[in-house]
Amino acid sequence: MREKRARVEKVTEIQRHREGREVGRPRKLRPSENHLYFDAVVRHGSIRRAADALHIASSALNRRILDLEHEVGTALFERLPRGMRLTTAGEILLGFVRKSMKELRRAELEIEQLRGEVRGVVRIAVAESVTPSFLPEAISSYQATHSGVGFHVEVDGPDALVDALSKDSVDLILTHEAPSMPSVTVLAEVRHELCALVAPDHPLARFERVALSDCVEYPLAIPDQSLAARALIELVAEETALTLRPALESDSIETLKSYARLGRAVCLSFRVGPDDESPGLVMIPLSDPPCSEASLYLAARRGRVLPVPAASFVEVLLPLFARHPSNARSVVA
Known part of the structure; x- marks a missing residue:
């Protein structure tokens, strides 16, 4: 009887081995x-x-x-x-x-x-302003403890970001325009003011704050209509009866910054990371309320259960929002 039972157990063990069903070995x-x-x-x-x-x-x-x-x-x-x-x-x-x-x-x-084995890909669509330092640092910090997770990052304007989120093309978005669609839920918000970026020898470089009215006295390098910053700039211009005559418009913030480095132009862009993320330029906050009170939003599609990698990445992003130097109006949901 014992011999028969031993043979049965041996056969069962072999079958489990063949099928990859040993304890601790996931199929x-x-x-x-x-x-x-x-x-x-x-x-x-x-x-x-x-x-x-x-x-x-x-x-x-x-x-x-x-x-x-x-x-x-x-x-x-x-x-x-x-x-x-x-x-x-x-x-x-x-x-x-x-x-x-x-x-x-x-x-x-x-x-x-x-089992503590997070694997997969986090798909995130973002405003270009977060790409120099904020997002790469967040990804690097996350992957230090989650090496099995990769990232796919798309850069676009606010309308395209929300559209990608609503279609589940991406898991998360980082946008400067408050999402108004009921299908989108804001996970976190932090103040990211709009700034003037100028060369160190520019006449405005000596000021701690400037108004848009100060900037229009010089060649302007400003985002085009596809980016959220443009709407804020036009709002301030309308409220203060200013006429905008940009010397350069682009959907590439890096192109605008490079142009400002070469001469007397003023580049208008969101402040997201430290000042040294824009080398060769002095970053001066704009004093006009719509610009000084601008925000960055982390959002997901309402009602969607995020994939495990994306959900765990959010847990890394939230403390970064809370610690941001401009977090006076930070709201973490």
């Missing part, structure tokens, strides 16, 4: 094989090419697709001389299959988080 979560095969045929466009990629016989793959069509109760593909084309029913099923595969991967990441 990769996988969708159903029929869904994987269906997705492969869609991606490769034919049974033969998909079978080659999957390293199985074409006849076996074709049987799997026929079984799936029988299960669904309708044809999923049109069989054409040069390949396979989805029917309307096939397109509907493809959307479900790919969404379920994505959700399964997300569940796998969350389970890894329970």
